[in-house]
Amino acid sequence: MSTYEQTFENASIWAIFWRFLLISIGSIFIGVVLILTFMGQHATLISLVTDGLIYFLMYKVTLSQMKKHSLSINALSRPLPETERSLFPVLGLTALTAIVAYSFIYFFMTLLTFIPVLFDLIMPHLIDISFTEELPFFYLFVVAVFFAPVVEEIIFRGYILNKWVDKYGVKKGIIFSSVVFMIIHLQSLFIPQLIVGLLCGLLYVKFNNLLYPIFFHAVYNFIVIMPSAFIHYGNPEEAQETLLAIQDTLPVEFVLTSILFLVSLPLLVYVSKRFFKSLRKTNSPYYENILLNE
Template sequence: MTPENINHPFLHLKVRSLLLRLLLISIVLGIGLGVIQATSGLKFNPQVLNLILYIFVFGLLCLWTLADFKRLGVHLSYVVGRLPNNHRWLPMVGLVILLILFSMGSYLVLFYLLSLLAPSFIEAILRDVANNPTPQRNASLLFNLLGAIVLVVVAPITEEFLFRGIILQRWATKWGIRAGLLGSSLLFGIGHANAVGLSMVGMILGVLYIKTRSLIVPIACHALNNSFVVAMELFSNGSKTLSAVNRLEQLRYSLWLGILFIVLSLPVLVRFLSQNWPRKNAPVPYFINSFQKES
């Protein structure tokens, strides 16, 4: 029995259905919370509310997808895979550090260039980024704990399950493994403020999933990446109190730092991708895992 002879469940899992469900869940929860606030007079902390909404939105989306698994006969164990024996984790730590450097560098350079063309637009984005519900040194213990749980536990599990476990394999089944890898990585990047940096993160995590056939590896790397982000936020000097204009000026002064980060990280990341880029006709991890199980 070969992977090609196994039923293709990812032909029936539509990405557009995922996006529509994401929109529907967000709208329903948003309306529900609005009604609760209007009728009860309760006032929720916006940042805490965003964290709770993230948990419910992505948690419900994953549960809805798991219901599809049961209906279509998709095995979650084949999607997740097994952790490779004697996996080398230390190089993964170095890879994550390089991804953080590239993400920071691409953020600084790209936003600097965009600020020359549309400063008001970039000021608005910087304001949104500064208001993201991430742990902060001067925030309450409860908020920081909730933020850390969302970033280090909930986000890596749900996002890797959806982007690498579902979207990558769906598009790879439809268009080929390379197109699936590129498309899912770009969608992952577009879903974040730093589209260029997070697209690279998505590509590296996708390659790790294809190479190891284990979703545990990209989940662990994603969690480690976010752990570094949480640590940097907690030990930062409180720059979130700066105005959008001051943040824009700070961004412009940081251009050369961004270039340095890119120069240090990009060659190694490109080398890793070139060495581990999947061959054109490579099967998706689900089919290899199912084939090994059947064998």
């Protein structure tokens, strides 16, 4: 382990960013070619192929940048303890976070009904990014539960968080990496993904093991996408009409879900404080794992 760098301080975030941008552009081009080749058929399969390609290449780029800077891939995680009982409280934290995230969307829309100017301005865009594209559950399951948790945690916690913790300290490293994580998840209305990013960062720093944020991320995504297996919004026009109509007549389920958000958010804050109350670290997970293996 002594041949490896002890910190991520010299690792390049920009090198990761511009390569990801090229990967995204290239994958979009491949997707367009495949759609034209199959004349618009097999859209779900094509999306799986292109998204899978994006995640695979992002994973390879991240690991190649680590090797370039003489960083140990193994030191991203320390060995698991003999018992995995610590995953049970993480599971409870994850379920509570998913409830907050799911109810936040309804709370936000309910709040907009009391501000007509903002409702008319924001609601059409909210519908466009969140409700009009109904993707098959199989696609959501594969991408959200398998691809995204593993690759995104390696990138945002394993690479970016370690980099910024080594450079700016634990608190700023968690916050900065979470803000970037939030920004790339536009369709989630930012706040839920900010919460997810913060909790994944805290879990990584607490346990020094990527398994915990990966587990949290995968279970969270699974809970959030589960309603799509049973609830169908119909075509985009019907969904838009239904949601725009809540300004005139607010459905009872919106009120109840908003109340659920107002109850579950303080509970999540309380549980998180209890769960992470003993967290007093000044080093990155990578640095601590390097020292452990020397």
